[in-house]
Amino acid sequence: WFLASEHVIPYPKSQMMIYAPLSGLIAALISLGTTFWISLSKYWLSTHEGSDGVKQFLPVALTTCGWAALLYVFLFFQSYCTFHIYQKYKKEAKKKDGDSNAPSFRQVKYEGRGSKLNLCANRTVGNYVEQTPAFLLAIWMCAIFVDIETATLYGWLWILFRAIYPIVFYVGGLLLFVSTIPAYFCVWYMLWRVVAAAAAT
Numbered sequence: 119w120f121l122a123s124e125h126v127i128p129y130p131k132s133q134m135m136i137y138a139p140l141s142g143l144i145a146a147l148i149s150l151g152t153t154f155w156i157s158l159s160k161y162w163l164s165t166h167e168g169s170d171g172v173k174q175f176l177p178v179a180l181t182t183c184g185w186a187a188l189l190y191v192f193l194f195f196q197s198y199c200t201f202h203i204y205q206k207y208k209k210e211a212k213k214k215d216g217d218s219n220a221p222s223f224r225q226v227k228y229e230g231r232g233s234k235l236n237l238c239a240n241r242t243v244g245n246y247v248e249q250t251p252a253f254l255l256a257i258w259m260c261a262i263f264v265d266i267e268t269a270t271l272y273g274w275l276w277i278l279f280r281a282i283y284p285i286v287f288y289v290g291g292l293l294l295f296v297s298t299i300p301a302y303f304c305v306w307y308m309l310w311r312v313v314a315a316a317a318a319t
Contacts, residue, residue, distance in 0.1 A: 150187035
């Protein structure tokens, strides 16, 4: 809905370059949904028996694939918004006095000349990348030293709360904490369980 509010959709057929990141965004969303469904149906809703050796970590590996899929959702979303805003500025400048006053693609992408939507997309990627090292360390240490079920559950919860980040960021205000604070809790809880397991040995 916040894409529609910025008039991102639809696009004229002449602006075909916008559809490359859009197709990537759709593919990444499908990958994320597929990964979640496999994890849900195979390891949570079925009577799946535990595997030995490395295969026992498959639920956590699937959660990690979900993390990667969401990363690409955000990256393609960022690219799509950049192309949209660049085309929007060019169109507005052309109506006024030609393309001379329109910002370059570099200015829109790398120098922050954009709308609230551009800021939202950039911060979504930035925040996700900033939080990723702690998340990956926490989920895998929890899986190895605590238990796989806890790591898988809190890993998917983290992904869920991170997935709503662009929406709550765009809306603004304290609603942003609906995404960030529960995600912090997921990481801290997994790390706490690792520390507790180490203290108990």
